[in-house]
Amino acid sequence: MATLFLTMTEAVINHWKANNNAYPKKFILTPDQHRGYVESRRAGIGGAKADVADHMGVPVEVAENTPGVMIAADGSEVSLS
DSSP states (O other), X not given: OHHHHHHHHHHHHHHHHHTTTOOOSEEEEXXXXXXXXXXXXXXXXXXXXXXXXXXXXXXXXXOSSOSOEEEOTTSOEEEXX
């Protein structure tokens, strides 16, 4: 899931560039995506105590029925796949 970490990072950076540095509203990940994200964060950046409740200041939520998305400042969904 290191790729998901990089994909999420790129999505935030692209959102900043396109929206005058505005933050997205949130990320919504599947339970499997979230598990992988947590494992990669704790194995790498942030170590065992990494705060996985947000990514670069953007809240991370978990939901069953999502493909894995970032919710932009305007409410639109940006796919993470």
